[in-house]
Each structure stands twice: as structure tokens, then as C-alpha cells.
Amino acid sequence: MSKWLKYLISVFALGSVLGVGAIAGVYFYIRPELPSVEILKDVKLQTPMQIYTRDGRLISQYGVKRRIPVTLEEVPQQLIDAILATEDSRFYEHPGIDPIGIIRAAFNLMVTGRLSQGGSTLTMQLARGFFLTRDKTFVRKLKEIFIAWHMERVLTKDEILSLYINKVELGHRSFGFGAAAQVYYGKSLDELNLAQIATLAGLPKAPSTMNPISRPERSVDRRRVVLGRMLSEKFITRAQYESAANEPVSAALHGAEIELDAPYLADVIYNEMVSIYGKEEAETGGYKVYATADYESQKAAIAALRQNLHDYDERHGYRGIIGQLWRKSPPSEEADDGSFIPDMAWSEQKIVSHLKGFSNYGPLRPAVVTNVFEQAITVIDKSGAFHRIEWDGLAWARPYITDTRQGTPPETASDILQEGALIWIRQRDEDDRWQLSQFPEASSALVALDPNNGAVRALVGGYSFYQSQFNRATQAKRQVGSNIKPFLYSAALEQGHTIASVINDAPINQWDRSSGRAWRPANSPAVYDGPIRMRIALGKSKNVVAVRLLRAVGIDNVRNHLRKFGFQMEDLPRDESLSLGSASITPIEVANGFVTIANGGYAVSPHFIERIEGQYGEYVWHANPLTACPVCEQTEGLTAQLGQPEVGDNPNNDEHLNPLPPQAEQVVSSQNMFLVSEMLRTAITGSGSVRNKTYWRGTGWRANSLIRRKDLAGKTGTTNDSKDTWFSGFAPDLVATVWVGFDDPSRSLGRTAAYPYLINNNPHKTTIIGNAMQGGEDGAKAAQPAWIRYMQKALADSPEMSKAIPENIVSVRIDRGTGKLTGRTDHTSKFEYFITGTEPVEWVAEHEIIDETQDEEQKNALEDEIF
Incomplete structure (x- = not known):
């Protein structure tokens, strides 16, 4: 007996030695493939990039994998209990490899002949998830064992558990339990019930086939298994088990909690991040990117642009329904495409099912007309909700004929629609009532910048990013029309003109030998005032005066001066059409040009990102842009003494460590820019006296509705045939540019016939901003209303401020007609600003003074409006 015992011991010992040797051999064979300690200590989770407004509101998320990293302290204990009870109840006891589990898996293999049980610990699952595949092979299993053992040597149990909670795949592109809670329930982990x-906790076994969205029945069965394991491990009571096991499935697919959908802005930031970090790193590095735009400012810009396009669209008429699903009569009618139109109404269920195939675009919702009354309709939308649209939401829909013609106004709802019509509806901002609508064919862009440092405060590149991803704010080069004139006038000031210089506003008729025809630039409207001061000429946007100024200054001098405002020389034509705005420039470039006027002549550049944080909120980068900072020039010594640390040396962004921003270059004098701003201010306010017939109104007069007479300045812009319309303007701390036109540059914005309903019968429209316009479209009608709406919101909490007068600016009394010095103090004179040394020295002669005072009876009948 002892002989056999010795034999067995020897065999066992030999087997053990051979087994250990084999294991050691395999270990050294695959050791080169094992991850390094550094990799395990610095595991990088693939977390999507999230983009926020400056004040922390999520506007977009990029990256295929959804992940919300959480620390172990943020994970509810009940979830930890559920994971350990289900996946690895001896997790805190074994060294990464559970012998009991391996023996169980080996026994199952011998009995069934299949690798149906892996015996994997939680650490082994993590090893497989990070470094291996799910292939059920012996080599992969051995690698998994060694990596798990290796991981347990370099990481603590809590670190391993934390990695598992954040790494494991849980279905529907969610990775980690933080993301899964959001994807399936729209909640954070601490908001989940048992x-x-x-x-x-049951998802890691088979996330694609056991998740509660794809396979709710299997998820319920798996949930019972998890709850049973928790009950066995005494983590929950029998009562808790019964209650949780019988709860109905409450999961539904949730996206990221976008608080403001601003895809045009987000797309610009995304592309900038990709250019810096590369696509893979940008999308998976977990960066939290904070835009320079505030939530309220961006929201106001989106709303202003969309409402303005709807107003333009409604002025030009209704282009018709999307389609006719059924029609009461005549029966058996064919649709335009030859398909049969039934005469039986669809069921609610069928309508809703059909509508779900249509996307929403901004405020636009697809709907179907269910009833038509005398002057009202009822519709059903794709949520199954019914809405009643009254006559004030229908009557605008006179037929669209062309961009310049509209049809006969409707008198009843049946003149517009029939039951079964598939249409667009939208909810009005002013009263939340629903109205008939349509997708605007015209396009638009709005850009708002901080004039102090170029920070983008709002950017909208079109009506809907999901309908057209072309960003008109940054990509569309369009002719700028009269928006070029302030820069031309600045060049004239640089060459010795003053804002009191008198230019002849008279028709130009010049023969062009090269073309064999005369060039006749005309004012719009074709009104000519004769000799006119530059302030009035810019305020009224006189075209022929702009041409005469270009000739006086010289084309090359003007083009070189325009470069100072950031315009590219290749975009500036070298001919006289430049004075009328033939240059093609993007809206953001136009806005940045006006920034230089607004900030006193400093060259700053637009930027979109204020700061970048890592996935755990750690500091990565903060913008430190060139800033229009006159005070910086006076305190250069202070900067030199304190030093100018790099951004990376200032992780807490402590202002005292970086006392002064980098100084922007002053490219035009503050005096020049002050005078241009003055001219642009009166383009809005006008000047003179109605009673004394000296009052004139600028092209931007509609902005007076903002009731800020001291600090608003702006300029309209309209190209030939109204193919491009603009309005650019500013307050002390905000510059905004709006462009409106068609993506097809050959298509004109047209004109509209008078429609009394839009003016008189609709309390929700106004004659200043809204769709109550008539005549030809231009910058004041098509673009400025969006600027007004945006500024109304953006400046709501900003007090009105008078512009500071720079040094070396003097004010003298001049004659209104000639711009010469005058001793009169009546309505024929006014005070005007000049750069010191350029003020007039010649006195007006008595016979040169023009007095257009009305007789006393008429004069007293008019309201005195002196500005």
C-alpha cells in the first residue's frame, strides 16, 4: 500500500512540476503581449466629447461610445452589491483568479464538451474588455488569466472595480454604468431604483440581447437572476426582491440631455477640436469644451433668425401643402405623381404612424388636417395631439406665385386647405398658439461677437442644420452691398475728409470704353439730394457718394485700408464696384470688420472656445485672446514686473496671476473709428428737426424700436436685385451681423404687394419687425428685423451707455448745408465732431445758408422731433 502511495505522490509531484512548468512556459511565451504597468496605471476611458455653452448648458455631444465616467464614491452601494453578487461574489477575496470558478468551468467542459462557462472573475472580464476579444479559445483564456493576475499586482481592488464600472459594455453604445443609466432611464446613477x-447589473452577460429596449422579456428574466443573487448574498430582503422583480419595464432610449440644440456652433467647435487633437482623440478623449457663447444669447440668435425667415416667407405667400393623404371630393382623384388619393379619412393611428416618418425642423412640426371650418382648422401631429388653428394663424397664406407676385388673399380656411392635407405647423413664440407654416426657402446667418476680444457670443448658420449642414455664417461668401461703406468712409477720413465734408449726391454717367457702354451707378431709392455731408450720406446709404469717395481716395488706398479690418485682398475687386459692395465676404468676416469699428480700431480675431476640461473636470486649456485694451498700453510696465505666465501655468485661472490680457494691435486710430461710429449711430437715429424741415431718417431707423438712442450704431446692406441683404450693427459690448438671401446666388429676394391683414388684423405682427412689409426686399426689411429681435434679448440686461469720446476729438458748430463754421445757433446749425486739426476754418456766407423753415401755422401743426 505504501508503495502505491509513494507512486501516486510521485506522479502527483511530477504532474505538479510539469503543470507549473507548462504554466510558466506559457506565461513567458505570452509575456511580451501582456500590458505594461504604465498602461494599467493610466487606463484611458473612451469618453465622448461634450460641448457646452459658456455658462454650462450642453449643446452637443460627439463620439460613437456613450460614457459618463463616475468615481467609486458616486456609485450607489446597491449597484456595487448587484454587480458583485452577479458577476463575482468573492471579488475582494481572490487574487484576480477564482479557483472555484475555474474548476466549475473545467468540470462543465468535461461533462458537455463545450466552453459554455468561462469561470471569469470580474478582473478577468475587465482584462478581456480592455485587451482581448470574446473568442472562446484556450490561448485567449490563458492570456485573460495572466492579465488579470498581473492587474491585481499593480491595481487595488477598488481601482479595478472602478475601471469595470466605467468600462464594461452595456448595449446601445453605452459603456459604463453612468452612461447606461442615462441611455436607458435618462437618470444619473443615484436616481435609479432597485x-x-x-x-x-444584468447587462454585462449579453448587452445586445438582454437589454430592456431590444429584448424587454429577456431583461426581466435576467433582472430576476440578479435580484436572486442579491437575495442569496443577503444584500436585499425578500420583500425588496418581490417588489423589484414585479416592476414593469421602465426603460426607453434616451440621448444626451441636450439643453440647447445649436448644431452650427457645435460643428465649428467640433472641427476646431479635430484640427487640434485629431478625430479619434477629440471624439474619445472625454473633453468638455465650453463655447464662448452664452445660453441665452445663442438661444435668442436661433429664435431671431428662424422667426425672421418665417416672416419673410409669409410675406411672399403660401407655396402649398406637403401632400394630400385623402380628399372628400371628388372621389378617385389622382395625386400629382399619379398615385390614387382615397376619399375615406385615415384613422388616427394610421395618421400618426405616417407622420412619424417625418422629422421636425426647429419649430416646424408635420401635421394632418382633420377638420376644416369657416375660418379655422383642426390638425393632428405625430404625437397624436390635436390642435385648433384659428384664422389669425391661417390668413397669411395667400398663394405664392413668384418671388415678386402673390395671389388673391383667402377668405375662408377652405381657400387654403382641405381635410387630409399634410402640412407644416409651428407654435408662435409670442402667444404659444399654433399656426400654419412652411419650410423657408430663403437662407440666413447671424453672428454676434464681443468687440473686446472677438469671442463669438452667438452663431447660427441657417434655419436647420439637419436640413442643410452648410454653415452660411462661416462658409458663405456673399456680396456685402452697402455693408462695405463704413470701411470706405473710414478710408476717406484717413485721407483728410471729415464727416462734415460735402460730396455731390448727383447721378453718375460714365462711358466705359472697355465694355462699350455707360456705367450709371444709382441710389436706392433713386433720390438725389445734391451736395450732402458725409454723415448724412452714410446714414442714407447714398451709392453715388460712395463712388465719388472711392474715386477721391483711390482704389488701391481703399483696398489697403480695408485689409486693416481683416478683409482678404483677393476678396476685394479692383474696380469702382467695390464702393457698392461687390466684394464677396462671409458674415463672420463682416462682423469682425465691424468689431474693429466698435472697439476703437483694434484687430481681434473671432474665437469659439473659452476653455477645455478633461473628463473629470480637470483643467486642460483656457483661451487668452488678443484684446482691445487701451489701458494695457498704459500699464505695460506693470505687466513686465508681474510677468505674463503661460495659460498652462495657471490651472485655476486666477486673474491675479495673469493681470493683463495680450494686447491687440491698433490698426486704425480711435478717433477715426469714433467718427465712423457716429455716422453709423445717426444711420439709426437720424438727425435734425421735423418742424424746421431739417430732419432726415437713416436706413436703419427701425432699430429705434429698441429705445437705445445713445449706444446703437448700424448699417444696412443690399446688393443688386436684392440677392443679398445685410444688417450689421453694435452696442458697446456686442457686435452682430445678419445676412439673408437664397443659397442660389442668382435668385432675388423679390418684392411683396400690400396685404392689409398682415398690418391691421394680426395683433402678433408689427410694422417695424415682423412680416408686415411691402415693396422690394432690402437689408432694412429682410435682415434688420432679425438683428433687432436678437439685440432686444441680448441687450435686455445691459444699461444704455454713451460712447466715450477719445482724445484729440473736438466739437464745433457748423452750418448744416455747407459743413462750414457758423455763428448761428438756430436750426440751420449743429455741433459736429472732428479730429483735432481737421475742423473747418472757413465761415459760411450768409447767402450760402439754406433755411427751409415752414410758415408758422404749418410749423405749429407738426410735432417737434429734434434728435
């Missing part, structure tokens, strides 16, 4: 926790 049933939801158990559902998530």
Missing part, C-alpha cells in the same frame, strides 16, 4: 439597478 429594479433599474438590477436590470443594468
Whole structure:
């Protein structure tokens, strides 16, 4: 007996030695493929990039994998219990490899002949998830064992558990339990109940086939398994088990909690991040990118642009329905495409099912007309909700004929629609009532910048990013029309003109030998005032005066001067059409040009990102842009003494460590820019006296509705045939540019016939901003209303401020007609600003003074409006 015992011991010992040797051999064979300690200590989770407004509101998320990293302290204990009870109840006891589990898996293999049980610990699952595939092979299993053992040597149990909680795949592109809670329930982990926790804890086994969205029945079965394991491990009571096991499935697919959909802005920031970090790193590095735009400012810009396009669209008429789903009569009618139109109304269920195939675009919702009354309709939308649209939401829909013609106004709802019509509807901002609508064919862009440092405060590149991803704010080069004139006038000031210089506003008729025809630039409207001061000429946007100024200054001098405002020389034509705005420039470039006027002549550049944080909120980068900072020039010594640390040396962004921003270059004098701003201010306010017939109104007069007479300045812009329309303007701390036109540059914005309903019968429209316009479209009608709406919101909390007068600016009394010095103090004179040394020295002669005072009876009948 002892002989056999010795034999067995020898065999066992030999087997053990051979087994250990084999294991050691395999270990050294695959050792080069094992991850390094550094990799395990610095595991990088693939977390999507999130983009926020400056004040922390999520506007977009990029990256295929959804992940919300959480620390172990942020994970509810009940979820930890559920994970350990289900996946690895001896997790805190074994060294990464559970012998009991391996023996169980080996026994199952011998009995069934299949690798149906892996015996994997939680650490082994993590090893497989990070470094291996799911292939069920012996080599992969051995690698998994060694990596798990290796991981347990370099990481603590809590670190391993934390990695598992953040790494594991849980279905529907969610990775980690933080993301899964959001994807399946739209909640954070601490908001989940026991049933939801158990559902998530059961997902690692088969996330694609056991998740509660794709296979709710299997998820319920898996949930019971998890709850049973928790009950066995005494983590929950029998009562808790019964309650959670019988709860109905409450999961639904949730996206990221976007608080403001601003895709044009987000797309610009995304592309900038990709250019810096590369696509893979940008999308998976977990960066939290904070835009320079505030939530309220961006929201106001989106709303202003969309409402303005709807107003333009409604002025030009209704282009018709999307389609006719059924028609009461005549029966058996064919649709335009030859298909049969039934005469039986669809069921609600069928309508809703059909509508779900249509996307929403901004405020636009697809709907179907269910009833038509005398002057009202009822519709059903794709949520199944019914809405009643009254006559004030229908009557605008006179037929569209062309961009310049509209049809006969409707008198009843049946003149517009029939039951079964598939249409667009939208909810009005002013009263939340629903109205008939349509997708605007015209396009638009709005850009708002901080004139102090170029920070983009709002950017909208079109009506809907999901309909057209072309960003008109940054990509569309369009002719700028009269928006070029302030820069031309600045060049004239640089060459010795003053804002009191008199230019002849008279028709130009010049023969062009090269073309064999005369060039006749005309004012719009074709009104000519004769000799006119530059302030009035810019305020009224006189075209022929702009041409005469270009000739006086010289084309090359003007083009070189325009470069100072950031315009590219290749975009500036070298001919006299430049004075009328033939240059093609993007809206953001136009806005940045006006920034230089607004900030006193400093060259700053637009930027979109204020700061970047890592996935755990750690500091990565903060913008430190060139800033229009006159005070910086006076305190250069202070900067030199304190030093100018790099951004990376200032992780807490402590202002005292970086006392002064980098100084922007002053490219035009503050005096020049002050005078241009003055001219642009009166383009809005006008000047003179109605009673004394000296009052004139600028092209931007509609902005007076903002009731800020001291600090608003702006300029309209309209190209030939109204193919491009603009309005650019500013307050002390905000510059905004709006462009409106068609993406097809050959298509004109047209004109509209008078429509009394839009003016008189609709309390929700106004004659200043809204769709109550008539005549030809231009910058004041098509673009400025969006600027007004945006500024109304953006400046709501900003007090009105008078512009500071720079040094070396003097004010003298001049004659209104000639711009010469005058001793009169009546309505024929006014005070005007000049750069010191350029003020007039010649006195007006008595016979040169023009007095257009009305007789006393008429004069007293008019309201005195002196500005």
C-alpha cells in the first residue's frame, strides 16, 4: 500500500512540476503581449466629447461610445452589491483568479464538451474588455488569466472595480454604468431604483440581447437572476426582491440631455477640436469644451433668425401643402405623381404612424388636417395631439406665385386647405398658439461677437442644420452691398475728409470704353439730394457718394485700408464696384470688420472656445485672446514686473496671476473709428428737426424700436436685385451681423404687394419687425428685423451707455448745408465732431445758408422731433 502511495505522490509531484512548468512556459511565451504597468496605471476611458455653452448648458455631444465616467464614491452601494453578487461574489477575496470558478468551468467542459462557462472573475472580464476579444479559445483564456493576475499586482481592488464600472459594455453604445443609466432611464446613477439597478447589473452577460429596449422579456428574466443573487448574498430582503422583480419595464432610449440644440456652433467647435487633437482623440478623449457663447444669447440668435425667415416667407405667400393623404371630393382623384388619393379619412393611428416618418425642423412640426371650418382648422401631429388653428394663424397664406407676385388673399380656411392635407405647423413664440407654416426657402446667418476680444457670443448658420449642414455664417461668401461703406468712409477720413465734408449726391454717367457702354451707378431709392455731408450720406446709404469717395481716395488706398479690418485682398475687386459692395465676404468676416469699428480700431480675431476640461473636470486649456485694451498700453510696465505666465501655468485661472490680457494691435486710430461710429449711430437715429424741415431718417431707423438712442450704431446692406441683404450693427459690448438671401446666388429676394391683414388684423405682427412689409426686399426689411429681435434679448440686461469720446476729438458748430463754421445757433446749425486739426476754418456766407423753415401755422401743426 505504501508503495502505491509513494507512486501516486510521485506522479502527483511530477504532474505538479510539469503543470507549473507548462504554466510558466506559457506565461513567458505570452509575456511580451501582456500590458505594461504604465498602461494599467493610466487606463484611458473612451469618453465622448461634450460641448457646452459658456455658462454650462450642453449643446452637443460627439463620439460613437456613450460614457459618463463616475468615481467609486458616486456609485450607489446597491449597484456595487448587484454587480458583485452577479458577476463575482468573492471579488475582494481572490487574487484576480477564482479557483472555484475555474474548476466549475473545467468540470462543465468535461461533462458537455463545450466552453459554455468561462469561470471569469470580474478582473478577468475587465482584462478581456480592455485587451482581448470574446473568442472562446484556450490561448485567449490563458492570456485573460495572466492579465488579470498581473492587474491585481499593480491595481487595488477598488481601482479595478472602478475601471469595470466605467468600462464594461452595456448595449446601445453605452459603456459604463453612468452612461447606461442615462441611455436607458435618462437618470444619473443615484436616481435609479432597485429594479433599474438590477436590470443594468444584468447587462454585462449579453448587452445586445438582454437589454430592456431590444429584448424587454429577456431583461426581466435576467433582472430576476440578479435580484436572486442579491437575495442569496443577503444584500436585499425578500420583500425588496418581490417588489423589484414585479416592476414593469421602465426603460426607453434616451440621448444626451441636450439643453440647447445649436448644431452650427457645435460643428465649428467640433472641427476646431479635430484640427487640434485629431478625430479619434477629440471624439474619445472625454473633453468638455465650453463655447464662448452664452445660453441665452445663442438661444435668442436661433429664435431671431428662424422667426425672421418665417416672416419673410409669409410675406411672399403660401407655396402649398406637403401632400394630400385623402380628399372628400371628388372621389378617385389622382395625386400629382399619379398615385390614387382615397376619399375615406385615415384613422388616427394610421395618421400618426405616417407622420412619424417625418422629422421636425426647429419649430416646424408635420401635421394632418382633420377638420376644416369657416375660418379655422383642426390638425393632428405625430404625437397624436390635436390642435385648433384659428384664422389669425391661417390668413397669411395667400398663394405664392413668384418671388415678386402673390395671389388673391383667402377668405375662408377652405381657400387654403382641405381635410387630409399634410402640412407644416409651428407654435408662435409670442402667444404659444399654433399656426400654419412652411419650410423657408430663403437662407440666413447671424453672428454676434464681443468687440473686446472677438469671442463669438452667438452663431447660427441657417434655419436647420439637419436640413442643410452648410454653415452660411462661416462658409458663405456673399456680396456685402452697402455693408462695405463704413470701411470706405473710414478710408476717406484717413485721407483728410471729415464727416462734415460735402460730396455731390448727383447721378453718375460714365462711358466705359472697355465694355462699350455707360456705367450709371444709382441710389436706392433713386433720390438725389445734391451736395450732402458725409454723415448724412452714410446714414442714407447714398451709392453715388460712395463712388465719388472711392474715386477721391483711390482704389488701391481703399483696398489697403480695408485689409486693416481683416478683409482678404483677393476678396476685394479692383474696380469702382467695390464702393457698392461687390466684394464677396462671409458674415463672420463682416462682423469682425465691424468689431474693429466698435472697439476703437483694434484687430481681434473671432474665437469659439473659452476653455477645455478633461473628463473629470480637470483643467486642460483656457483661451487668452488678443484684446482691445487701451489701458494695457498704459500699464505695460506693470505687466513686465508681474510677468505674463503661460495659460498652462495657471490651472485655476486666477486673474491675479495673469493681470493683463495680450494686447491687440491698433490698426486704425480711435478717433477715426469714433467718427465712423457716429455716422453709423445717426444711420439709426437720424438727425435734425421735423418742424424746421431739417430732419432726415437713416436706413436703419427701425432699430429705434429698441429705445437705445445713445449706444446703437448700424448699417444696412443690399446688393443688386436684392440677392443679398445685410444688417450689421453694435452696442458697446456686442457686435452682430445678419445676412439673408437664397443659397442660389442668382435668385432675388423679390418684392411683396400690400396685404392689409398682415398690418391691421394680426395683433402678433408689427410694422417695424415682423412680416408686415411691402415693396422690394432690402437689408432694412429682410435682415434688420432679425438683428433687432436678437439685440432686444441680448441687450435686455445691459444699461444704455454713451460712447466715450477719445482724445484729440473736438466739437464745433457748423452750418448744416455747407459743413462750414457758423455763428448761428438756430436750426440751420449743429455741433459736429472732428479730429483735432481737421475742423473747418472757413465761415459760411450768409447767402450760402439754406433755411427751409415752414410758415408758422404749418410749423405749429407738426410735432417737434429734434434728435
